[in-house]
Amino acid sequence: MGVKRPTSFDIAALAGVSQATVSRALSQSPAVSEEVRRRVFEAAQQLNYTVDVNARKLRSKKINTIAVLISEDLDQDNPINPFFVPLLGAILKYAGQKGYDVLTSLQQQSASWSNDYGFARRADGLILLGYKDYDDYVRKAEGLSDIGEPWVVWGLVQPGAGHSVGSDNAQGAYEAVSHLIRLGRRRIAFLGEASSSHPEFRDRYDGYARALRENGLSIDDDLLADCFISREDGAAAVAGLIARGANFDAVFATADLPAIGAMQVLQKQGRRVPQDVSVIGFDDLWAAACTTPALSTVRQDTTAAARALVDALDRMIANEPVEPVRVPTRLIVRESCGG
Amino acid sequence: MGVKRPTSFDIAALAGVSQATVSRALSQSPAVSEEVRRRVFEAAQQLNYTVDVNARKLRSKKINTIAVLISEDLDQDNPINPFFVPLLGAILKYAGQKGYDVLTSLQQQSASWSNDYGFARRADGLILLGYKDYDDYVRKAEGLSDIGEPWVVWGLVQPGAGHSVGSDNAQGAYEAVSHLIRLGRRRIAFLGEASSSHPEFRDRYDGYARALRENGLSIDDDLLADCFISREDGAAAVAGLIARGANFDAVFATADLPAIGAMQVLQKQGRRVPQDVSVIGFDDLWAAACTTPALSTVRQDTTAAARALVDALDRMIANEPVEPVRVPTRLIVRESCGG
DNA sequence: TTGTAAGCGTTATCAT
């Protein structure tokens, strides 16, 4: 309890060396003899000593911490977009390997990343996951750049912007829709948001459109259903499609959650998946394998994504040039598309 | 980029006061005149100043950071037990409200001195989520106590241990199994691990046993299937049950993941859920609402859990006495149990 | 109410 923590002076005394030598020994400085290093480590272990990271950070000016800001709450019960979970896990793992501490924060809507939260000096850089709106995000990001805080954002991939890492959304969607067409589907509904406030979804729409075009199919506005990325949204969108008598034999959703909602509504209305309607989602949430039928989907490679994000941030912190990264996706065929 | 950060001395000079006054003004000390406070804030804003948190932490010895250590990897793809996700989210939210930064770390198996206790000075206290084995956990926890590091663990609730917060596992299981019995089920299989290495699962078994006993049913060892908390485990366990010709009309699983696996195997083998076999899980993962049929389950209240964990840690940090907390569960009846 | 000055526990810069 009230035990005073040992300092490097205590270790020095026990090991019979100076405090400076203790510091050197513990920070792997080559300028210290094996014999002394051994004695120091022994003493440290004996006293259960660990370096005071705050003193170290203050003095060395290296913080060795990155912050992950998650700013997309789906709803009350799901404070985090489920896709971000394995991504966060992968970031924690890889950043840990690289020796970074990771601060995680759920951002409120209102927060302006730079000022309100004041990450300055708490982290060497920021990884941004999720944004409600593209313009809003741009404004906030500029604030960060203004104060010289390195940051990377997940999602869209912009040609000029090194701080952007995202999946190859257009290609992933293209492959999914192409697969549906190969299965003989001709009237493929698009569930998603093609607005400009989420460029990554826009990219998925482009992939959808290209697949249709290249196969001689035209885009039918009646098959475009606007929805965001919740299960309820997907359910409502498909219900709306059915209600207005749209004729479709497949559904491509820009995320797994709405795809699952879509399947549930279809089944409830007596349409068999995949016999009557094929369904493909996007993300490959772990729950995709839990539905009946199991959901076919476009997997985003969270491990590669995490590496790209952390590596990019790493280089920005070191003031090295950074290129935007487009992470390949992979079509996972399960039962819901029927082949 | 290479701009040198302003210090409180710079603010002091600009505002025409001493550095100490700047510190006081910025840390909301009452002992500072409104006029001066205004000048200081103005100067700070003008120079884009923020306090160096590391210097502050070093000097004040208040770190205002808690660390969440997650040490249960289900497998490669799921680095985090899905139940911990909303719990982590709730912790991030509530701890943020309380003004704490949150360091999150996925713990590797390796139980080295520096790894386990390295967080000691980085955080005021530790929240431990998941442990591979009870004895292993006890060993680590004692080490933490030895160095005077406050910690709380999620899971088991031990009478004497203030640092334990968990669901009322026995009661939750009792209610679930009682519900099955009310529905007319008599041969209820138990999917889980009743070993001593996870006391919380042991508690769920006790609730199962009590419900049977109170309803005049006896425990049939043939209906006890050992499994851990993955979907694959649950699938294998039920497959085993069927293979050895066990006669059962319901399944109670100690977690949703094995419950989902169980449902999938049952359906694949031509048994209808819930007509032939009722299934109830435990956790209420968000995916529970995505299965067909939707999974009935025992919900753990992650919001209340997070509050209890953070509040307890808070009090331990402040050296106040802490009582163990048992968070109530709630039976969520969906389709998989048939009523 | 404000200023002065003494640390907090490191790392970095000199010497030796």
Place this chain on the structure above:
DNA sequence: ATGATAACGCTTACAA
């Protein structure tokens, strides 16, 4: 290779 000693930027007695 090691030892003094000076920062790092802040908080907090203690004085005024």
